[in-house]
Amino acid sequence: MKVKYLKYTTEELIDNKNFRAWILHGKKNKQWSEFINLFPEFEEKAQAARKIILFLHENGTSSQSATVHELWNEIQEFDKKINRRKQFIRFGGYLKYAAIVVFALLIAGVGYRVIRNNEGPYQFSQNPAAQGNNDARLVLSNGQHIALRKNKSSIRVDNTDDAIKIDNDSVINMAQLDAHNNGQGLNEVTIPYGKNSYIELTDGTKVWLNAGSKFAFPTRFTGKKRIVYLTGEAYFEVKHNDKQPFEVSVQGIIVKDIGTRFNISAYESDKNIETVLLDGEVELKEAGGFGLLNKEIVMKPDHKASFNKSEKVFKVVSEPNADQYITWINGWYQFSGQRIDDVFKRLERYYNVQFIYRRPFPSSELIAGKLDLKDSLKKVLTTLSDIVPIDYRISGNQVIVNQRINELNPRN
Numbered sequence: 001m002k003v004k005y006l007k008y009t010t011e012e013l014i015d016n017k018n019f020r021a022w023i024l025h026g027k028k029n030k031q032w033s034e035f036i037n038l039f040p041e042f043e044e045k046a047q048a049a050r051k052i053i054l055f056l057h058e059n060g061t062s063s064q065s066a067t068v069h070e071l072w073n074e075i076q077e078f079d080k081k082i083n084r085r086k087q088f089i090r091f092g093g094y095l096k097y098a099a100i101v102v103f104a105l106l107i108a109g110v111g112y113r114v115i116r117n118n119e120g121p122y123q124f125s126q127n128p129a130a131q132g133n134n135d136a137r138l139v140l141s142n143g144q145h146i147a148l149r150k151n152k153s154s155i156r157v158d159n160t161d162d163a164i165k166i167d168n169d170s171v172i173n174m175a176q177l178d179a180h181n182n183g184q185g186l187n188e189v190t191i192p193y194g195k196n197s198y199i200e201l202t203d204g205t206k207v208w209l210n211a212g213s214k215f216a217f218p219t220r221f222t223g224k225k226r227i228v229y230l231t232g233e234a235y236f237e238v239k240h241n242d243k244q245p246f247e248v249s250v251q252g253i254i255v256k257d258i259g260t261r262f263n264i265s266a267y268e269s270d271k272n273i274e275t276v277l278l279d280g281e282v283e284l285k286e287a288g289g290f291g292l293l294n295k296e297i298v299m300k301p302d303h304k305a306s307f308n309k310s311e312k313v314f315k316v317v318s319e320p321n322a323d324q325y326i327t328w329i330n331g332w333y334q335f336s337g338q339r340i341d342d343v344f345k346r347l348e349r350y351y352n353v354q355f356i357y358r359r360p361f362p363s364s365e366l367i368a369g370k371l372d373l374k375d376s377l378k379k380v381l382t383t384l385s386d387i388v389p390i391d392y393r394i395s396g397n398q399v400i401v402n403q404r405i406n407e408l409n410p411r412n
Contacts (some may be wrong), residue, residue, distance in 0.1 A: 009045075010157070013045065013049035014049050014052055023049075024053065039275060086217040101298065109125075134195070134352070136148035136192055137152055140164075140177060141185025145162050146170065150167055151196075152197065153166070153167055153191075153195070154168070155200070157174070159202055159331065161174055189214065190214050191212065191213045191215075193211045193212045194211055194213055196208065203241065205238045205239045207234055208329040209232065210328055211232075211350050213230070215230050215232075215233065225246075226244055227249060229249045231248070233263070234263070236261065236265075237261050238261075238262075238280075240258070240260070245257065245258075251273055251309065252273075254284070254382060256285075256296075258281035262275060265325075271309060273307040273309065274305070275304070276306060276322050276326075277301050277305075280296055281301075284299065286307075297376060302318065303319055323334055331369060332373060333350070333370070334369075338366060338367055351377045353377065354399070355399045358402075365388070367387055369383075371383055381394075381399065389403060389404035390404055
């Protein structure tokens with residue numbers, strides 16, 4: 001056991017994954033017990049941290065780190081007041097844990113603040129975009145549903161005309177929305193497989209939504225942050241504002257802009273959330289959990305960050321072909337170092353079809369190529385069969401694929 005833990009504050013112990021693993025799962029129990037016996041002065045601090053961790057765990061809190069950190073500061077102020085009164089009133093050892101009781105009470109009452117500020121995990125009101133549902137839709141903050149008829153729809157929030165413009169045709173009066181919810185509600189866009197959309201937000205930020213995505217945004221950005229919500233895939237060109245940072249909340253992580261062009265892929269069925277940065281900087285951090293001291297990862301251009309949703313860990317690698325990740329906004333799918341089944345998954349979403357093949361696919365080679373998504377599915381599959389040896393048959397919305405027999409090399 002490392003001696004460095006002696007210098008940890010109670011807050012740092014709560015945030016330490018090894019300490020939490022001991023408290024919650026009994027990992028390395030022998031080492032921790034020996035450490036406390038060797039350094040008895042550490043026990044008091046460990047007990048205080050233990051009580052808070054168990055309380056949070058038993059109550060299943062998912063408060064944001066910023067909110068919990070604010071509560072922690074209140075605890076410290078409370079503790080200072082208690083210490084000033086010690087010369088008049090003494091309650092023995094229980095005084096040490098008075099702050100913990102206050103912490104528990106504060107946590108119990110803070111939930112409404114997290115929800116009110118829209119900082120918790122956002123729950124989309126619509127059903128997930130799915131195969132078989134071809135109706136792209138905008139749901140306004142007042143509950144009004146608007147069908148998006150075009151395969152490539154556009155939505156523009158225009159401050160000059162005080163209106164939301166849809167496909168340069170329909171116009172929604174923003175003042176009416178403000179009157180309905182005081183400007184605090186969110187609008188939701190759902191894009192099914194086979195379609196995509198372009199959105200220009202009120203601050204000038206541009207967003208391209210890929211097939212099978214959902215996106216929630218306010219009509220106006222009125223708070224200290226510009227927060228939007230995403231599941232699926234989107235490319236962002238953010239209008240930077242130091243005084244009002246732009247954040248994307250996506251399935252448990254926060255992506256914060258620092259003057260940026262970036263792509264996020266976060267489909268619910270995928271194991272990882274991927275962020276690819278083209279220009280500027282972004283900060284990444286996990287949105288919930290016990291992260292009182294959540295470490296922020298700062299990305300540089302031409303890098304890709306993957307967040308494993310089950311293991312809750314980030315991995316950042318260099319990505320020299322970053323531009324390839326946004327070719328889809330122009331109707332192309334350019335890829336390198338991809339497995340064929342990953343290519344199938346991309347085509348499933350874009351053309352709203354289902355690929356039927358033996359898993360894992362016999363061809364495990366990493367492939368590279370460029371597909372014109374403006375072409376028909378049949379033409380795209382013909383091009384793909386020139387890249388990797390496959391035979392295919394289209395039956396309704398299903399594509400049956402087999403590895404080509406008696407031909408090991410791609411045909412000429």
